[in-house]
Amino acid sequence: MPQYFADIKETEFFLLDDEAHHAAVVQRHKEGDNILVFDGSGRQYDARIDKIQKNFVRGTLLKPRYVRRVSLEITLCFVPNSRVGLEETLDKCTQLGVSFFQPISSARSEYDVLKKYQDKLPRWQQIMLSACKQCNTPFLPKILPPAPFSQIISDEKISSLIAYEAEQTHTLSWGVQQLGNPKQLRVFIGPAGGWSEEEISLAATHRTPAVTLGVNILRAETACMAACAKML
Numbered sequence: 001m002p003q004y005f006a007d008i009k010e011t012e013f014f015l016l017d018d019e020a021h022h023a024a025v026v027q028r029h030k031e032g033d034n035i036l037v038f039d040g041s042g043r044q045y046d047a048r049i050d051k052i053q054k055n056f057v058r059g060t061l062l063k064p065r066y067v068r069r070v071s072l073e074i075t076l077c078f079v080p081n082s083r084v085g086l087e088e089t090l091d092k093c094t095q096l097g098v099s100f101f102q103p104i105s106s107a108r109s110e111y112d113v114l115k116k117y118q119d120k121l122p123r124w125q126q127i128m129l130s131a132c133k134q135c136n137t138p139f140l141p142k143i144l145p146p147a148p149f150s151q152i153i154s155d156e157k158i159s160s161l162i163a164y165e166a167e168q169t170h171t172l173s174w175g176v177q178q179l180g181n182p183k184q185l186r187v188f189i190g191p192a193g194g195w196s197e198e199e200i201s202l203a204a205t206h207r208t209p210a211v212t213l214g215v216n217i218l219r220a221e222t223a224c225m226a227a228c229a230k231m232l
Helices: 017-026 083-096 117-135 147-155 172-178 197-205 220-231
Strands: 001-004 012-016 034-038 044-053 056-064 073-078 100-103 158-164 184-189
Touching: 001 017, 001 117, 012 017, 017 044, 017 056, 034 056, 056 117, 073 083, 073 220, 083 100, 083 117, 083 220, 100 147, 147 197, 158 197, 172 220, 184 220
Parallel strands: 001 034, 073 100, 073 184, 158 184
Antiparallel strands: 012 056, 034 044, 044 056
């Protein structure tokens, strides 16, 4: 059953603009049709369309769906290598269940993620929304404002791990255990050129253990997906 991002009230839902167009024009739903709606916060309902107008759909919530939650809230702190790579990461890691995305810049960044961030945000949000609809999850991740690695790593409020290609012994599962199996975790994934030695030292200073993702050195986007898949 198609899933639509909706404004959910007590007993009703509303689809606006693109979502209304998708339901009424692309999918050709009619008044009386049953659909699935969600609000991005975890609420998901079986629902019925009552009224269709241009760029507006209104309906009734029928019953809530049981929603399975991830056991670990992950913030993926990653250094994008390109626009395509960033968008691929948002898509695939949303499907895996990441809760927050934190784009960062580093010493070896190849893509200026800080440039015109606000202009890029609507497209990023649309990519995540499409991924939610694709995999039928009611949880829409949030994108945090891009920032330099040195600024983000200095915040020790949330337990963190950093994937490092030179680390050969300590695995992700080891790192999670060392941190006391937290409910919230930040995972740092570096750029194509890897982290600098200074950045790894800075991470250690801020109590962020370095871990390995396996024997092979992974493409940055693959590393993001592998890390999330191993923990979710």
